[in-house]
Amino acid sequence: MAEIKIKNISKKYETKTSSFEAIANFDLEIKNGEFVSIIGPSGCGKTTLVRILTGLEKPSDGEVLINNKTIDSPSPETGVVFQDYSLFSWMSVYENLYFAIENNNKINKKGKMRKLSKEEIDKSVINHLNLVGLLKFRDKFPKDLSGGMKQRLAISRMFALNSKVFLMDEPFGALDALNRIYMQDFLLELWNKKKQTTVYISHDIEEAILLSDRIVVMTPSPGRIKEIIDIPFKRDKNGRRNRLYLNENIDGIYIKNHIFSLLDEEMKNHLSKQEEEKKSYLSKQEEISLSGGLNED
Numbered sequence: 489m490a491e492i493k494i495k496n497i498s499k500k501y502e503t504k505t506s507s508f509e510a511i512a513n514f515d516l517e518i519k520n521g522e523f524v525s526i527i528g529p530s531g532c533g534k535t536t537l538v539r540i541l542t543g544l545e546k547p548s549d550g551e552v553l554i555n556n557k558t559i560d561s562p563s564p565e566t567g568v569v570f571q572d573y574s575l576f577s578w579m580s581v582y583e584n585l586y587f588a589i590e591n592n593n594k595i596n597k598k599g600k601m602r603k604l605s606k607e608e609i610d611k612s613v614i615n616h617l618n619l620v621g622l623l624k625f626r627d628k629f630p631k632d633l634s635g636g637m638k639q640r641l642a643i644s645r646m647f648a649l650n651s652k653v654f655l656m657d658e659p660f661g662a663l664d665a666l667n668r669i670y671m672q673d674f675l676l677e678l679w680n681k682k683k684q685t686t687v688y689i690s691h692d693i694e695e696a697i698l699l700s701d702r703i704v705v706m707t708p709s710p711g712r713i714k715e716i717i718d719i720p721f722k723r724d725k726n727g728r729r730n731r732l733y734l735n736e737n738i739d740g741i742y743i744k745n746h747i748f749s750l751l752d753e754e755m756k757n758h759l760s761k762q763e764e765e766k767k768s769y770l771s772k773q774e775e776i777s778l779s780g781g782l783n784e785d
């Protein structure tokens with residue numbers, strides 16, 4: 489199990505001529521086994537945050553600690569699922585999972601790390617394909633799978649690696665509405681078995697409420713925490729919540745509307761900022777063309 493401490497991180501992207509601050513002063517502690525969703529307008533730094541949590545990118549300031557260890561490179565202890573599935577197209581379902589386990593998995597026996605044997609990897613692949621209902625598709629290639637099946641394979645990989653932390657960047661964003669519902673329930677059922685500490689990026693308020701213990705609402709340019717909202721609704725024995733209840737219950741409606749109004753406020757601020765930038769750009773262009781015109785005379 490794992491505890492994540494995101495300590496006042498900022499991320500600046502520098503070019504030769506300019507500097508852009510994507511994230512500023514992001515400070516958050518995520519408890520062992522907690523499911524936290526991050527929601528915010530496009531471009532507010534959600535993916536950047538996930539990349540920093542995986543160790544694929546370094547923050548410009550601050551640090552990320554998982555179980556009090558600084559994260560500065562990717563590790564199998566942190567499993568990631570992106571929207572685009574990240575599967576190898578030239579490998580079968582079985583091979584995709586086998587390859588991931590073979591390349592990442594070590595088990596701790598009597599205090600010593602050792603690689604799994606071929607038989608152990610095969611057993612793990614079969615178990616995990618079975619768990620996600622893909623065993624009968626083991627010889628198919630990603631192109632032959634539906635979006636939901638591809639994402640089940642990507643999720644099974646994360647589980648097979650025994651990752652302590654799950655990071656998911658809009659994993660169901662490309663799925664149709666029915667498949668999303670199915671996959672959300674499926675994810676909760678799997679997560680509920682071991683309660684891995686999870687950070688889940690979403691664009692969808694209802695999805696975030698259904699899945700999360702807490703929701704972090706972000707504000708853009710630069711990405712900061714605007715508000716953190718506790719989701720108090722009970723889960724059933726499979727970790728799920730009742731969708732109809734959330735839609736009809738007064739507290740559910742209040743939380744949904746509250747998050748919507750936070751995001752709406754951000755979008756309006758963002759659009760008016762963009763409008764100002766556009767006006768200032770156009771008036772500068774006008775000045776330049778006027779002065780250019782005078783010079784030509």
Ligand SMILES: Nc1ncnc2c1ncn2[C@@H]1O[C@H](COP(=O)(O)OP(=O)(O)OP(=O)(O)O)[C@@H](O)[C@H]1O
Nearest residue numbers: 501508509510528529530531532533534535536537
């Ligand atoms: N490598 C990079 N170099 C320069 N700017 C970057 C880089 N990566 C991201 N950015 C900028 O940082 C900001 C945050 O990007 P990010 O992809 O994290 O946002 P996001 O919230 O995940 O967006 P979306 O919801 O649209 O996926 C954006 O303005 C983006 O253009």
